[in-house]
Every structure is written in structure tokens, then in C-alpha cells.
Amino acid sequence: xxxxxxxxxxxxxxxxxxxxxxxxxxxxxxxxxxxxxxxxxxxxxxxxxxxxxxxxxxxxxxxxxxxxxxxxxxxxxxxxxxxxxxxxxxxxxxxxxxxxxxxxxxxxxxxxxxxxxxxxxxxxxxxxxxxxxxxxxxxxxxxxxxxxxxxxxxxxxxxxxxxxxxxxxxxxxxxxxxxxxxxxxxxxxxxxxxxxxxxxxxxxxxxxxxxxxxxxxxxxxxxxxxxxxxxxxxxxxxxxxxxxxxxxxxxxxxxxxxxxxxxxxxxxxxxxxxxxxxxxxxxxxxxxxxxxxxxxxxxxxxxxxxxxxxxxxxxxxxxxxxxxxxxxxxxxxxxxxxxxxxxxxxxxxxxxxxxxxxxxxxxxxxxxxxxxxxxxxxxxxxxxxxxxxxxxxxxxxxxxxxxxxxxxxxxxxxxxxxxxxxxxx
Amino acid sequence: xxxxxxxxxxxxxxxxxxxxxxxxxxxxxxxxxxxxxxxxxxxxxxxxxxxxxxxxxxxxxxxxxxxxxxxxxxxxxxxxxxxxxxxxxxxxxxxxxxxxxxxxxxxxxxxxxxxxxxxxxxxxxxxxxxxxxxxxxxxxxxxxxxxxxxxxxxxxxxxxxxxxxxxxxxxxxxxxxxxxxxxxxxxxxxxxxxxxxxxxxxxxxxxxxxxxxxxxxxxxxxxxxxxxxxxxxxxxxxxxxxxxxxxxxxxxxxxxxxxxxxxxxxxxxxxxxxxxxxxxxxxxxxxxxxxxxxxxxxxxxxxxxxxxxxxxxxxxxxxxxxxxxxxxxxxxxxxxxxxxxxxxxxxxxxxxxxxxxxxxxxxxxxxxxxxxxxxxxxxxxxxxxxxxxxxxxxxxxxxxxxxxxxxxxxxxxxxxxxxxxxxxx
Numbered sequence: 001x002x003x004x005x006x007x008x009x010x011x012x013x014x015x016x017x018x019x020x021x022x023x024x025x026x027x028x029x030x031x032x033x034x035x036x037x038x039x040x041x042x043x044x045x046x047x048x049x050x051x052x053x054x055x056x057x058x059x060x061x062x063x064x065x066x067x068x069x070x071x072x073x074x075x076x077x078x079x080x081x082x083x084x085x086x087x088x089x090x091x092x093x094x095x096x097x098x099x100x101x102x103x104x105x106x107x108x109x110x111x112x113x114x115x116x117x118x119x120x121x122x123x124x125x126x127x128x129x130x131x132x133x134x135x136x137x138x139x140x141x142x143x144x145x146x147x148x149x150x151x152x153x154x155x156x157x158x159x160x161x162x163x164x165x166x167x168x169x170x171x172x173x174x175x176x177x178x179x180x181x182x183x184x185x186x187x188x189x190x191x192x193x194x195x196x197x198x199x200x201x202x203x204x205x206x207x208x209x210x211x212x213x214x215x216x217x218x219x220x221x222x223x224x225x226x227x228x229x230x231x232x233x234x235x236x237x238x239x240x241x242x243x244x245x246x247x248x249x250x251x252x253x254x255x256x257x258x259x260x261x262x263x264x265x266x267x268x269x270x271x272x273x274x275x276x277x278x279x280x281x282x283x284x285x286x287x288x289x290x291x292x293x294x295x296x297x298x299x300x301x302x303x304x305x306x307x308x309x310x311x312x313x314x315x316x317x318x319x320x321x322x323x324x325x326x327x328x329x330x331x332x333x334x335x336x337x338x339x340x341x342x343x344x345x346x347x348x349x350x351x352x353x354x355x356x357x358x359x360x361x362x363x364x365x366x367x368x369x370x371x372x373x374x375x376x377x378x379x380x381x382x383x384x385x386x387x388x389x390x391x392x393x394x395x396x397x398x399x400x401x402x403x404x405x406x407x408x409x410x411x412x413x414x415x416x417x418x419x420x421x422x423x424x425x
Numbered sequence: 426x427x428x429x430x431x432x433x434x435x436x437x438x439x440x441x442x443x444x445x446x447x448x449x450x451x452x453x454x455x456x457x458x459x460x461x462x463x464x465x466x467x468x469x470x471x472x473x474x475x476x477x478x479x480x481x482x483x484x485x486x487x488x489x490x491x492x493x494x495x496x497x498x499x500x501x502x503x504x505x506x507x508x509x510x511x512x513x514x515x516x517x518x519x520x521x522x523x524x525x526x527x528x529x530x531x532x533x534x535x536x537x538x539x540x541x542x543x544x545x546x547x548x549x550x551x552x553x554x555x556x557x558x559x560x561x562x563x564x565x566x567x568x569x570x571x572x573x574x575x576x577x578x579x580x581x582x583x584x585x586x587x588x589x590x591x592x593x594x595x596x597x598x599x600x601x602x603x604x605x606x607x608x609x610x611x612x613x614x615x616x617x618x619x620x621x622x623x624x625x626x627x628x629x630x631x632x633x634x635x636x637x638x639x640x641x642x643x644x645x646x647x648x649x650x651x652x653x654x655x656x657x658x659x660x661x662x663x664x665x666x667x668x669x670x671x672x673x674x675x676x677x678x679x680x681x682x683x684x685x686x687x688x689x690x691x692x693x694x695x696x697x698x699x700x701x702x703x704x705x706x707x708x709x710x711x712x713x714x715x716x717x718x719x720x721x722x723x724x725x726x727x728x729x730x731x732x733x734x735x736x737x738x739x740x741x742x743x744x745x746x747x748x749x750x751x752x753x754x755x756x757x758x759x760x761x762x763x764x765x766x767x768x769x770x771x772x773x774x775x776x777x778x779x780x781x782x783x784x785x786x787x788x789x790x791x792x793x794x795x796x797x798x799x800x801x802x803x804x805x806x807x808x809x810x811x812x813x814x815x816x817x818x819x820x821x822x823x824x825x826x827x828x829x830x831x832x833x834x835x836x837x838x839x840x841x842x843x844x845x846x847x848x849x850x
Contacts, residue, residue: 021791021793024793025790106812110801110805112811117793119823119824120823202823202824203824223648223822223824241846244846248847250848251848251849255848255849364841365450366450368449368545368839369839370840371839371842372839372841372842373842373843373844374842374843374844375844375845375846376842376843376844376845376846376847376848377847379848379849380535380842380847380849381840385849386537386840387529387531387537399628399648399824399825399837400824400825402838402839402840403840412823412824412827414793414795414796414797414827415795415796415797415806415811416789416796416797417796417797417798417799417801417805418798418799418800418801419799419800419801420800421669421672421673421800421801422800422801422805423672423680423801423802423804424676424802424804424805424810
């Protein structure tokens with residue numbers, strides 16, 4: 001049944017909120033049962049999902065959608081199996097709910113503790129990838145949260161078919177199907193209404209491009225995860241191992257250029273630029289990376305070096321390329337590098353390559369970002385890599401959670417105080 | 426020099442942000458030196474502060490300010506000594522900055538850890554108490570944050586004199602005086618501008634009445650602490666020790682009726698109401714508490730019982746009285762009590778009085794509030810009481826921090842990753 005009005009949408013929010021109270025008290029076993037059911041259904045009941053996706057795909061293609069977007073939209077049997085694997089992995093993660101964060105007995109005998117509890121209802125607004133529907137649901141369910149989902153308008157059929165599987169997985173485990181709510185109406189006015197539903201939604205997770213994230217951050221009346229945008233620097237210090245630098249920089253840029261932890265700007269200390277820059281540039285341009293160099297870098301690499309024909313423009317600094325492009329700048333000191341990062345960084349992931357411990361320490365101490373690295377690729381900034389198991393997103397804000405947000409970051413806590421009649425003097 | 430324009434205010438924000446980078450790296454000793462300097466100055470250099478406060482007081486009195494507000498505005502030598510004591514206690518608290526929250530070595534040899542760091546710049550908008558100027562500064566400084574303060578318009582002279590002491594305390598320890606910025610212009614347009622300064626202010630702490638807190642929460646573009654408002658219930662279960670109940674309820678209401686953790690509504694199980702309610706009511710009315718009873722409570726207490734002449738109105742439920750008034754309701758079950766609290770509570774502090782462990786467990790599990798109690802007075806919800814040492818406020822939101830916010834809650838963390846050349850496969 002299609003959600004037609006803001007009242008309908010509020011009804012979804014109310015149902016999610018009601019379900020969230022049941023979810024908050026669900027046992028770990030029950031939650032895992034839902035996830036394992038879902039994992040099975042994603043493998044065995046693919047026909048309807050794939051048929052729905054085929055329709056979405058055909059329509060989007062007929063509407064002239066770009067190839068890269070079409071690829072994000074596409075579901076295949078293999079992709080559904082991959083999603084099933086991920087859901088199974090979430091089932092295997094420890095349950096964060098109920099964890100006692102700290103406990104103490106006060107001098108008056110009161111026992112205080114902080115206990116981890118779910119946030120309540122997590123809203124998510126996302127774009128074309130239909131697998132996000134399953135991802136967000138899995139993480140929310142495991143952390144005891146209900147969810148209210150609004151996917152891309154081009155994937156409503158795929159998402160509707162996936163939500164049907166989510167509900168079957170819930171029902172088969174005896175858990176309320178209201179744990180997932182899906183807004184199946186593409187009307188933008190309903191998105192606007194959703195952003196103001198702070199009486200029902202405790203956290204909003206935007207998943208998509210920078211435009212969507214900014215729109216949500218600026219318009220949501222409830223807390224929202226600000227992130228997903230990374231302008232990432234790697235600074236090659238004068239005491240760097242230059243071969244290591246070339247390998248790390250190559251990995252940070254080329255492994256997957258389209259993700260937020262990919263390198264955008266390379267900073268090289270002037271004392272090692274003459275030797276190091278050609279080494280690093282060779283690796284990068286060999287993989288098809290276009291280098292936007294400042295004048296000093298350009299004069300070292302030579303104006304005719306392949307891929308370096310473009311002098312950097314002012315707006316190359318602070319740009320998230322999401323492509324095989326890197327800005328390159330020669331700096332005269334660690335201080336200059338720190339200042340550049342402070343001016344142009346987005347507080348996501350920043351790295352120094354150095355063998356000098358004091359330079360490394362200053363970099364780690366002074367760079368204000370979600371993740372700061374010594375001698376490693378910034379592409380490691382990821383919930384799975386950091387041992388969180390999975391992530392709903394990467395936060396570049398300072399409040400609540402910074403960096404990859406996993407199951408714990410979808411929870412809050414309550415103070416629990418047990419007394420024997422104590423009154424406060 | 427008075428802040429005249431939005432540009433001037435931005436200059437204060439920029440100066441605070443610059444100072445925050447210095448503060449983030451300050452040693453614990455340096456921070457404590459500032460605090461101890463300040464504690465001394467507050468004892469020995471009272472003349473100018475008291476003279477300024479005298480002017481503020483006289484002017485506010487001439488303007489017809491109510492007695493209770495005048496009292497909040499008033500500084501005395503004794504009050505300044507009390508504030509000095511508090512600053513000294515903050516110096517004695519452990520420094521949260523630099524704490525390693527967790528660390529692990531990944532299979533690839535990367536060492537990851539999360540390190541506690543300051544938020545950056547904390548803004549505070551508060552009302553008539555000038556001691557808030559010192560309190561907020563002390564907590565911010567100890568947690569490595571710069572602060573931008575906007576106090577009540579009636580206390581600009583007092584605050585200006587206090588800020589002069591803060592700056593002397595900083596300077597005498599060799600720390601930048603820009604660590605504290607004070608907006609000394611009462612123009613409301615500048616408050617509006619401050620609420621939109623998310624490029625400079627990382628967290629906004631409103632301190633004052635419900636109106637101020639709501640205004641800040643609705644209008645601030647940066648995260649703000651939502652709290653300070655508490656509609657608190659105490660539920661006397663059918664298995665309660667009724668004498669204990671009478672004592673706890675009396676304390677929760679009467680000890681300090683004007684604070685947010687004070688009892689507002691008393692819920693009593695119908696099976697013990699006939700015996701318990703008169704016992705509890707006697708304690709309360711004996712201390713001058715006016716009881717707004719529902720019909721069943723009224724019929725038990727009798728229409729002529731002193732202080733109970735008022736039948737409860739619908740808007741008595743969910744009201745924060747901040748006075749010697751309590752709403753009283755008889756309920757038929759724990760479920761009814763839970764439902765009432767869910768409907769009317771504000772998520773602050775809620776208590777059950779019971780000897781029945783399973784009822785206690787259900788209450789603790791199912792009530793969604795910052796602090797949930799068994800057999801104790803809700804007036805314990807306080808940073809000092811909970812062992813945090815001090816608090817900037819009590820959060821009733823779920824994000825970042827819930828309940829009393831102390832030094833740790835004024836920090837965030839960064840991921841620190843140390844490698845030896847690792848790249849991501």
C-alpha cells in the first residue's frame with residue numbers, strides 16, 4: 001500500500017516507534033534468527049527481487065540513466081548472495097545491547113551503572129543501491145532499532161521486493177514486521193516531512209553523494225550522521241621511506257578511487273620532492289591517474305610527463321575527486337603540511353609517511369580528523385577494517401561517533417540506579 | 426571592547442577556534458595551573474567583581490526584577506568562595522584528554538586505537554547566574570576546549586569582571602587568553618548569529634529555563650545539549666515498602682523542588698493506595714506540597730485533606746512544576762504506570778519503589794529515560810552524585826551523552842592508526 005500523505009508517513013513512524021520498544025527487549029538469539037532467516041531468503045527467494053529489479057533497470061535505462069548509476073542499481077544473483085553473506089556476518093557480531101559500560105557503588109550504597117540501549121528508530125535516506133535496504137535493516141535490527149527507509153525513486157520495485165523478504169524473515173522468527181517501514185512514494189514533499197519527524201526518528205542516516213548528505217544535515221531536525229565526504233591528504237615527510245610512500249600513495253588513490261577514504265591531495269616535502277615525486281608519480285600515472293600539480297611539482301616532474309599536463313587550480317585543493325585524479329603540492333615543512341590539511345581537509349582520513357617518530361607524533365596529535373595515519377593507506381578507514389564488523393556510515397562530525405559507525409554507534413545508554421531507600425541529603 | 430557586529434562575533438569565534446588548537450595540546454599540569462590561579466583570584470580579587478555585581482543588581486532591582494531572579498544574579502564573597510572551591514575541585518578531576526579508549530592490533534599488523542580529544546569550541550548561552558561564566562570555563566578548559574560565552578543581559582558587568590579574572594588566570598599560566606571569549610553585547614541578533622556559527626562552535630550548551638533550552642535546540646545549526654527539563658515520576662508499586670516510599674517521595678519532591686530532577690507526578694498502585702497514599706501525602710503536605718490528585722486519589726485522601734483540594738487537570742500530567750506541587754494518580758498495574766510514564770515523561774529521571782525484583786527489572790528495562798531508579802530518590806541525577814565530579818548540564822537526548830554531562834562528555838575521539846607501510850588489498 002502506497003504512502004500517500006504526510007499522515008500516512010507519520011503512521012509509519014508511529015508503527016516503527018512502537019516496534020522499537022519490542023526490538024529493544026529482543027534476545028540476541030531472536031535477532032540472530034531474523035538475520036539468518038533473511039540470509040537464507042536472500043539466497044533462495046531471489047526470483048521476485050530480480051524480476052522487480054529488472055523492471056527498475058529497464059525503466060532507468062530507458063530514461064537515459066548513466067552507466068555507472070545503472071550499475072549501482074543492478075541486482076544479480078551473485079550480488080544478492082553477497083548481501084546474504086553480509087547479513088550472516090552481522091548475525092555473528094556481538095550484540096551491543098545490554099552491555100554494562102561502567103558500574104560503581106557510591107559511598108551511600110547506591111549502585112550506578114550505564115547500560116547500552118538502542119537509539120529507537122533509525123531513519124535512512126539513500127540513493128540507487130537497493131542492497132542498502134538490507135544493510136541498514138540488518139545493522140538496525142542487530143542493535144535493537146526499528147528503521148524507516150526511503151530509497152531511491154528508481155529502485156522502488158526492487159526495494160519493495162526486498163522489504164517483503166525482510167518482513168518474511170521477521171515474521172518467521174515471531175518478531176513484529178513493523179520493525180521495518182518503507183516509504184514507497186517518490187514524492188519529495190514526503191522526504192521533507194521525514195526530515196522533520198523528530199518525534200519518531202532518533203537518528204537519520206543519509207547514504208549517497210555529497211549533495212544528499214548535505215541536504216539531510218541542513219534540513220533534518222533530528223540528529224543526522226554527517227559524513228561520507230572525504231578530502232584526504234597523504235603527506236610524504238622529508239624522512240619518509242620513498243618506496244613505501246609510492247606504494248601507500250598508489251594504494252590510497254588507485255585501489256578504489258570512488259570512495260570517501262581515497263587520497264585526493266598528495267603533499268611532498270621539498271627536500272625529498274626531487275627524488276620522491278617522480279617515483280610516486282610514475283606509479284600513479286602508470287595506473288591512469290591524472291595529476292593536478294602545483295608549479296613546484298610540475299617543474300620537478302617536467303611539463304611533458306604523462307598525465308601531469310594540468311597545473312593545479314585553486315579549487316583542486318579541498319576537492320573530493322572520487323576519480324583517478326590527484327592534486328599534488330610541494331611543501332617546505334611539516335608545519336606547512338599541517339596548515340594545508342587544516343585549511344582544506346574535511347576531517348575524514350589523513351596520513352603521514354615518515355620514519356621520524358617526532359614528526360609522526362606531531363601529525364597524529366595535531367591533525368583534527370576522524371582517522372589519522374602513520375605509514376599506512378587511508379583506504380583502511382572502514383568499519384570492517386577497524387574491527388567493527390560492519391558500518392552504517394563514516395562520520396566526519398565530532399558528536400556521538402567519529403569515523404566508521406558500527407553497531408555500538410547505533411546505541412545510546414541509560415543510567416541505571418539501584419538503591420535501598422536512599423534519599424539525597 | 427564591545428562586540429558590535431556579526432563580524433566582531435565571528436572574530437571571537439575565530440579566536441576561540443585558534444586557541445582551541447593550543448588548548449588541545451596543553452598538559453594536564455598547565456590546565457590545572459590555570460584553574461588553581463583562577464581559584465585563588467576568585468578568593469583574593471573579589472572587589473571589582475562584587476562592585477560590578479552591585480551595579481548589575483541595583484539596575485535589575487530598579488527595573489523591577491523579581492526577587493528570585495535577583496537572588497540568582499547576586500554575587501557575595503561567600504558565593505565567590507564557593508565558586509573558587511568548585512574550580513579547585515575541577516582541577517583535581519582526572520584529565521579526560523589523551524585517554525586511549527581502546528586499542529587493537531589487526532591481523533595485518535596495523536595498530537588502531539581511539540584517543541580521546543577535545544571537541545574544540547564550546548559555546549554557552551545562559552541566563553542570570555554569573556557563576557555559570559566560571560563553571561563553564563573551568564569544565565571547558567579542563568577538557569581542552571575553548572569557550573565562547575553569552576550570559577544574561579542583566580549581568581554583563583559581573584560577567585565582564587569575571588572574564589577579566591579568567592584571562593588573568595590564563596595569562597599567569599602562560600596560556601592564551603583567547604581560550605575564553607565573551608559576547609558582551611545584549612543584542613538578540615547576535616545570539617541568533619551565534620546559533621548559526623557552526624563553522625566555529627562545536628557544541629552549544631544552553632543553561633537556563635525551558636524556554637531558552639528549547640529556543641537553542643530549535644535554532645542552533647551545531648549540536649546542542651538538549652536537557653534541563655525533567656518531568657519526573659515516582660511509581661509506588663504494589664509490593665513497595667510504604668514507609669520507604671514516603672521518605673523517597675518526600676525527598677524527591679521537597680529537597681529542592683526547583684530543579685529538573687525533582688518529582689512531578691506520583692503514581693501509586695491501587696492495591697496499596699488506601700494504605701500508602703495517606704502516609705505519603707501526610708509527609709508531602711506537611712512540607713507544604715500542594716497535591717493535584719486524580720479522582721481515585723482524591724477519594725482516598727478525602728476532599729478535605731489539607732493541600733489536596735485541587736483535582737488534577739489534564740495538563741497536570743506531563744507538567745514540570747519546579748515548585749512545591751505534585752500530581753498524584755492511582756494506577757492499576759505496572760503496565761499502566763509504564764504507559765503513563767511513556768506518554769507524559771520527558772526522558773529525564775524515573776523511579777519505581779518496590780520490593781519485587783521482577784517489577785524492578787521490568788521498570789529498569791522498559792522505561793526509556795536518561796536515569797531509571799529502583800528504591801531511590803530521583804534527586805540523585807547529578808554529575809557530582811554520579812561520580813563525574815562536575816557537570817555542564819543534564820542531557821535528555823539520546824545522542825552523544827545521556828544524563829549528567831561531565832568532562833568526558835565534552836570530548837570526542839579520533840582513530841589513530843600506526844602502520845609500517847600497510848596497503849589495503
